[in-house]
Amino acid sequence: MTEEIIIAGFGGQGVLSMGKILAYSGIMQDQEVSWFPAYGPEMRGGTANVTVILSDQKISSPVLRVYDTAIILNQQSMDKFEESVKPGGLLVYDGNGIKNHPARKDITICRVDAYAEAVKMGNTKIFNMIVLGGYLKMKPIVKLENVMAGLKKSLPERYHNLLPANKEAIMKGQEVITVVE
Amino acid sequence: MKELRLMKGNEAIAEGAIRAGADAYFGYPITPQSEVMEYLMMEKPHERTGMVILQAESEVASINMLYGAAGTGKRVMTSSSSPGISLMQEGISYMAGAELPCVLVNVVRGGPGLGTIQPSQSDYFQTTKGGGHGDYRLLTLAPAYVQEMYDFAALGFELAFKYRTPVMIQADGLIGQMMEKVEIGDQAARFTEFDQSWATTGKKGRERNIITSLDLDPARQEQHNIHLQAKYADIVKAEVRFEEIQTEDAEYLFVAYGSSARISQKAMQLARAKGIKVGLFRPITLWPFPTEQIDAISKRVKGILTVEQSAGQMIEDVKLASQCRVQVEHFGRMGGMVPSPEEVLEALEQKLIGG
Known part of the structure; x- marks a missing residue:
């Protein structure tokens, strides 16, 4: 199994940390992982993206042009990455702020309105975990228990009281994601 | 079971240096390698092993701090990225001339000049063909995995002391910034069996040791060059890795x-x-x-x-x-x-x- 993912959106949306949690989850189940961010001056408000690879084999290139899955969280990233999904691949997006919805017919397109749900739950910080939950519903490449173990490892101990809220967000994402026909 | 961590290349080389028993790190921040010193400052190795971390006022200061500390026989390291490494070239040439062991890390970014902060490999000529002045060579290791960033810290010190020469670890922004799984080894002792008989450790009844790259007598300087070239020939024979x-x-x-x-x-x-x-x-x-x-x-x-x-x-x-x-x-x-x-x-x- 090899899963090659691009996660792209605004800086501050938790794009990089979502990737990090996925990578940690992979380590928890003995997989090889790589995480490469488009680093630079684009922090909060700018665009951010990260390439995450989970595999049963040693990973060659951490940089890719095409992906099994694209998780897209703003319009600029949609414009940039919709075409980079491999035929038969998966595109997961949050409809918030998206004007030009994805139109490809040769991939599976899923919508998870994570921002709207996060607002309803009264905590916009768990936005990225709702997205992650939605993605894992479509591709359960890592077990929920390993995601939680990964979260526990990547969060400093003083934030461990937030673990239940994160778990709830993942469950919410699994519940609200829909396949766009 | 071995300890596994998800780390950036920059963090891995910092932890690798601590675990290799390094005595000191001197450096000056520059993207894309600032996490090296940030990690060291967060880890406080002075509390773990006694290793000293000091932010210098410039790259020129860092390399000269390295020269001084290496002269006392200590295991010392610095890291920078392309423009900062250019500033260090004089000191690197002096250390090669004075036969001082040290580990240098270049997390290469786009050039020339201040260039960009993104990954590049355009410092190959600088590192392998000179960089500084004089007939010297820089033993250069090029990591391709975050694990190698960790492992090459210890290997770098080993080779630097084996040949009494500066060793360059030449990475790039991609290896520095990406995260992978790293297997962390045991803590090596800071004080080891490395030969320090050449170092300035206090005279205590022996002949004094002089650490210098200056010898104004050309005949002696030529002999010194012949000695350096023989050493480089030994390195060519024994240290090719691929x-x-x-x-x-x-x-x-x-x-x-x-x-x-x-x-x-x-x-x-x-x-x-x-x-x-x-x-x-x-x-x-x-x-x-x-x-x-x-x-x-x-x-x-x-x-x-x-x-x-x-x-x-x-x-x-x-x-x-x-x-x-x-x-x-x-x-x-x-x-x-x-x-x-x-x-x-x-x-x-x-x-x-x-x-």
């Missing part, structure tokens, strides 16, 4: 180091899926260069593509090694642009197979 991947049946060969080797390996997989037999040769030491090994492979392949994030620097060494026996072409991106595996495969098809 990795070969699927070269046995290869009709074409990629030669690439660092992050470009990773990208080329994926390009190799894509090529083989199309029925094109490609192999990958990855120099791990950039100096000494794996000349003999490339010479041997060049006798059985149809063509070689060097893949570098530069305008084509290592290609000169590949051409020399293969003695222009086969067609050798270069593919690269510059200024901080990173090639995709697909671009590398297209370059192979256009420059060697179709051409």
Whole structure:
């Protein structure tokens, strides 16, 4: 199994940390992982993206042009990455702020309105975990228990009281994601 | 069970230095390697092992602090990125001349000048062909994995002390910034059996040791140069390191180091899926260069593509090694642009197979 993912959106949306949690989850189940961010001056408000690879084999290139899955969280990233999904691949997006919805017919397109749900739950910080939950519903490449173990490892101990809220967000994402026909 | 961590390359080399029993780190921040010192400051190794971490006022100060501390026989390291490494060249030449062991880390970014902060490999000439003045060589290790960033810290100190010479770990922004799984080893002792009889450790009844690169008597300076060249010849004989991947049946060969080797390996997989037999040769030491090994492979392949994030620097060494026996072409991106595996495969098809 090899899963090659691009996660792209605004800086501050938790794009990089979502990737990090996925990578940690992979380590928890003995997989090889790589995480490469488009680093630079684009922090909060700018665009951010990260390439995450989970595999049963040693990973060659951490940089890719095409992906099994694209998780897209703003319009600029949609414009940039919709075409980079491999035929038969998966595109997961949050409809918030998206004007030009994805139109490809040769991939599976899923919508998870994570921002709207996060607002309803009264905590916009768990936005990225709702997205992650939605993605894992479509591709359960890592077990929920390993995601939680990964979260526990990547969060400093003083934030461990937030673990239940994160778990709830993942469950919410699994519940609200829909396949766009 | 071994401890596994998810780490950036920059963090891994910092932890690797602590675990290797380093005595001191002197540095000045610059993207894309600032996490090295940030990690060290957070970890407070002075509380773990007694290792000293000091932010210098500039790169020039860092390299001269290194010179002083290395002169006392301590294991010392600095890190920077391209423009900062340029500033250090005078000190590196002095350390090579004075035969001082140290580990230098260059997390290369796009140049020339201040350039960009994105990954590049355009400092190959600087590192392997001089950089500073005088007839010296820099033993250069090129990590391609975050694990190697960790491992090469200890290897760097070992080689630096074995030959009493500066060792360069030449990474790039991609290896520095990416995260991978790292297996963390045990803590090595800071005070070890390294030969320090040459160092300025306090006279205490012996003849005094003088650490200098200056000797105004040209006859003695020539003897010193002959001694240095003999040492470099020993390094060439004993320290060449490389990795070969699927070269046995290869009709074409990629030669690439660092992050470009990773990208080329994926390009190799894509090529083989199309029925094109490609192999990958990855120099791990950039100096000494794996000349003999490339010479041997060049006798059985149809063509070689060097893949570098530069305008084509290592290609000169590949051409020399293969003695222009086969067609050798270069593919690269510059200024901080990173090639995709697909671009590398297209370059192979256009420059060697179709051409």
